[in-house]
Amino acid sequence: MSDLRIWFEVYTKALFRSLPLLWTAAPKEIVFLVAVTLFQGFLPALSVWITKLVVDTVATALSTREELGYATLVPLLIGWVGALLLQTLLDPWRLALQGNLNDKLTAHISLMLMSKAKTFPDLSRFEDSKFYDELQLLQEQVRYQPLNLLANLVELGRSFVTLVVMVGLLIPLAFWIPLVIAIATVPQVVVSSQYGKTIWLTLFENSPYARRMQYYTSVMLTDSYAKEIRLFQLSSFFMKLYLQAFQSLHQSMRYLRGKQAFWSSSLAVLSAFGNGFAFYWVVKKAFRGEFSPGSVLLFVQSLTYFQQNLEGFVGNWLELFENVLYMQQFFNFLDSTISMPLSIPGEKIPTPIRSGITFEKVHFRYPDSGWALKDISFTLYPGETVAIVGENGAGKTTLVKLLTRLYDPTKGRILVDGIDLKNLNLEQWRQQITGVFQDFGRYALTLRENIALGNLEALERPELLKYAIEKADIVNLVNRFPTGENTPLGKQFGGTELSGGQWQKLALARAFVRKEAQLLLLDEPTAALDPRSEYELYLRFVELTQGKTTILITHRLASVLMADRIFVLKAGRLIEDGTHDELLQRGDEYTTLWNMQAKQYR
Ligand SMILES: Nc1ncnc2c1ncn2[C@@H]1O[C@H](COP(=O)(O)OP(=O)(O)OP(=O)(O)O)[C@@H](O)[C@H]1O
Numbered sequence: 001m002s003d004l005r006i007w008f009e010v011y012t013k014a015l016f017r018s019l020p021l022l023w024t025a026a027p028k029e030i031v032f033l034v035a036v037t038l039f040q041g042f043l044p045a046l047s048v049w050i051t052k053l054v055v056d057t058v059a060t061a062l063s064t065r066e067e068l069g070y071a072t073l074v075p076l077l078i079g080w081v082g083a084l085l086l087q088t089l090l091d092p093w094r095l096a097l098q099g100n101l102n103d104k105l106t107a108h109i110s111l112m113l114m115s116k117a118k119t120f121p122d123l124s125r126f127e128d129s130k131f132y133d134e135l136q137l138l139q140e141q142v143r144y145q146p147l148n149l150l151a152n153l154v155e156l157g158r159s160f161v162t163l164v165v166m167v168g169l170l171i172p173l174a175f176w177i178p179l180v181i182a183i184a185t186v187p188q189v190v191v192s193s194q195y196g197k198t199i200w201l202t203l204f205e206n207s208p209y210a211r212r213m214q215y216y217t218s219v220m221l222t223d224s225y226a227k228e229i230r231l232f233q234l235s236s237f238f239m240k241l242y243l244q245a246f247q248s249l250h251q252s253m254r255y256l257r258g259k260q261a262f263w264s265s266s267l268a269v270l271s272a273f274g275n276g277f278a279f280y281w282v283v284k285k286a287f288r289g290e291f292s293p294g295s296v297l298l299f300v301q302s303l304t305y306f307q308q309n310l311e312g313f314v315g316n317w318l319e320l321f322e323n324v325l326y327m328q329q330f331f332n333f334l335d336s337t338i339s340m341p342l343s344i345p346g347e348k349i350p351t352p353i354r355s356g357i358t359f360e361k362v363h364f365r366y367p368d369s370g371w372a373l374k375d376i377s378f379t380l381y382p383g384e385t386v387a388i389v390g391e392n393g394a395g396k397t398t399l400v401k402l403l404t405r406l407y408d409p410t411k412g413r414i415l416v417d418g419i420d421l422k423n424l425n426l427e428q429w430r431q432q433i434t435g436v437f438q439d440f441g442r443y444a445l446t447l448r449e450n451i452a453l454g455n456l457e458a459l460e461r462p463e464l465l466k467y468a469i470e471k472a473d474i475v476n477l478v479n480r481f482p483t484g485e486n487t488p489l490g491k492q493f494g495g496t497e498l499s500g501g502q503w504q505k506l507a508l509a510r511a512f513v514r515k516e517a518q519l520l521l522l523d524e525p526t527a528a529l530d531p532r533s534e535y536e537l538y539l540r541f542v543e544l545t546q547g548k549t550t551i552l553i554t555h556r557l558a559s560v561l562m563a564d565r566i567f568v569l570k571a572g573r574l575i576e577d578g579t580h581d582e583l584l585q586r587g588d589e590y591t592t593l594w595n596m597q598a599k600q601y602r
Pocket residue numbers: 127366367369372390391392393394395396397398399438
């Protein structure tokens with residue numbers, strides 16, 4: 001019982017928190033929707049009442065053998081047709097209002113989701129699969145859950161109005177009739193609500209399956225995988241995986257939905273008995289002449305409306321349940337604390353950095369994983385270029401993630417001119433960094449915007465854009481397009497598709513457009529470039545990195561010759577540190593790697 005009470009409290013809290021939030025999204029549409037729907041709630045009662053009047057007038061005329069005059073009939077006819085017409089006329093307007101409301105609610109909630117996501121400064125949330133599952137579910141259902149919450153609430157209101165008016169019509173005949181029918185319906189409401197809750201929670205628990213289904217669909221239906229799917233003939237394989245995930249999800253849902261339907265339909269029999277009994281009672285009374293024919297008609301119609309609206313009421317109540325649970329999950333997301341402690345406003349960034357960036361016994365492990373970095377200590381001196389080499393999985397990219405504070409070290413510290421990175425203002429720190437990640441973005445925007453993402457000022461400063469274009473050596477590429485910098489890129493919205501290497505050059509331009517950054521991070525920046533482009537880029541390397549502290553991660557050892565120092569990482573440890581010549585003289589890991597590559601060229 002106390003469990004039920006807690007549940008009820010959580011539910012009502014989420015409901016009442018949702019209302020002001022939805023209200024701010026579209027107050028005008030909500031007012032109109034409520035007004036139209038509630039007004040529609042009165043209309044059935046109006047037509048039932050007019051029908052009764054018509055029947056009674058006809059019956060009296062028949063018994064007294066009087067002529068029915070137009071003066072009596074026409075107002076009744078107008079009233080009856082008017083009520084019917086209003087109901088039909090208002091429906092399209094209600095639908096149009098709901099459409100507009102849905103657009104606004106979806107945009108409002110989606111923006112709130114994005115605003116919250118913006119407050120996560122690190123990557124840990126996005127790499128936590130449970131959290132990611134929940135976020136996906138919220139995002140998928142944003143198009144209908146908030147709207148349905150309002151629609152169901154308003155419908156509840158409408159059904160309630162109709163119910164109250166029908167009760168008003170029924171009570172003069174027999175006060176106990178609505179009471180009996182309502183009581184017979186209560187068990188159905190309670191049981192259905194319980195199942196509604198269980199079904200939603202099960203859906204939530206099973207969201208990894210739902211996400212897998214979505215993933216397999218995207219593998220089959222998007223262009224990113226189209227080549228391999230066809231070459232390796234993988235369609236059936238992915239469809240099988242999809243079916244497996246579907247069956248796991250569907251099995252538990254089907255069972256619960258079946259149970260819910262069984263109990264709801266069984267309990268519906270109870271309310272049918274209530275109705276049947278009331279019907280028998282009224283017809284008997286009419287036979288005895290205690291009720292007029294109009295009253296019998298009024299009774300039968302009111303009872304039908306009463307029953308229909310009661311069912312509608314229960315249905316809306318159940319759906320509302322699911323909608324509120326969605327909103328509750330949404331609020332859980334909004335209330336989730338940020339995963340990284342931030343120093344606000346934080347200490348100012350030394351400009352320029354004078355003594356350097358120091359890693360002091362830094363250890364790092366990803367959540368639920370082993371150590372990715374162990375006991376790393378070094379200093380990056382201002383203006384120097386350090387190349388980091390090492391096998392796949394050695395920890396090179398992780399090191400860059402710590403430097404950009406996409407994660408904090410698990411143990412140890414990173415110091416910038418002696419100040420702990422955690423105490424610096426994060427936003428300002430990131431403004432000091434530029435670079436190219438291994439998995440750089442390919443945005444479906446114009447070429448100009450793709451570059452300016454590195455420094456949005458460039459949208460208004462053509463000279464800055466020109467500077468980045470020249471530095472990344474893409475003047476010819478830009479000039480090749482008739483629309484130049486304004487050429488839309490990416491296939492998503494019908495833009496021009498670039499080659500892998502051209503995209504990478506664009507990513508380099510994006511890095512260079514952040515001209516004032518002190519730190520340049522290049523994680524495999526030439527992996528997709530042709531030998532000539534790569535050669536030309538490295539020829540200008542000194543000029544490109546002028547005035548910046550640079551970290552270059554690369555597997556092509558020829559390019560590390562540009563570096564002042566080379567770090568060799570192995571299984572998360574920094575095992576060697578020195579110039580190319582020093583490391584070759586030492587004859588350890590670096591020498592082995594160097595000789596392996598040199599042999600290939602020979
Ligand atoms: N998001 C993550 N969650 C858990 N483990 C991760 C994550 N990213 C990387 N790792 C693990 O951390 C280790 C270091 O990975 P990292 O990406 O830093 O290697 P790398 O040296 O950059 O490799 P590569 O040369 O292949 O790019 C690897 O064992 C990897 O499996």
